[in-house]
Amino acid sequence: MATLFAIDLIPAQPWKNGAGSTRPLAEGPGWRVSLAQVTRDAPFSVFDQTRRHSVVVAGGALLLQRNEHTLAMRPHRLCSYTGEVPWHCQLQGEPATVFNVMVEPLIAAVDILTGPHLRLAGLAGSTLVLMAVGGSSACLTGEQTSHLLPEGSVLVSDGAADLQADIASAGWPPDGTLAPYLIAVRARSHRPRLC
Incomplete structure (x- = not known):
């Protein structure tokens, strides 16, 4: 979901x-x-x-x-x-x-990826957080789903399924400013935090 x-x-x-x-x-x-x-x-x-x-x-x-x-x-x-x-x-x-x-490395682990095109392999029990940076939207496609990630939004998803994420307008802008990119975080917990 x-x-x-x-x-x-x-x-x-x-x-x-x-x-x-x-x-x-x-x-x-x-x-x-x-x-x-x-x-x-x-x-x-x-x-x-x-x-x-x-x-x-x-x-x-x-x-x-x-x-x-x-x-x-x-x-x-x-x-x-x-x-x-x-x-x-x-x-x-x-x-x-x-x-x-x-x-907290004793409790959880994260993988952080950046770039205009990301292939994210599914991992059961993980959470995926995805955000587009640089004034562009992104197209997200998975096994049974397709989403548009608009500029100024963040997607939080069950990380169990494979996902392909692509900036909608990839390539360097003609004026030499920042090219849009994605930040993806896949987080998973090893064990519950002790009180």
Whole structure:
């Protein structure tokens, strides 16, 4: 079963520090996928036993700093880092929109793919989250289903079936701007979280 959400209709949850907000897209035991708006410099929240994966999908780059460690989050590039330390985030230009995946490796696993054409093999017990980036829609075809993923929406689906996802207008724009692409996350839990 697949559900299509308009991202703008998902309520934004303000951060406690006032530096941004988060729209939750999907979650399960040990994993969470969300879209965040970072509007000013601020510390990131600490998540114990968590690995973070982020893609700046709109706006400027971000710089994460912790003591002598520095991590540059450049637009449209997957960046993976620990969630266990208090990173300080600095905007490197305009405010940023960030696609975030958080996973507790002892409980869950995620596969993250990007590109204009994605072939996603089915995996029983998994959840698939798919979003088009760069101002284009995507065509999704599976064994018994076909969907259009409009710009500004996200698809959350049972990941058991094979799926082919293609940007509707693939190819580099003539003005040299960003070519549209897809972000796909397949998440699955190993075991339930213990209380």
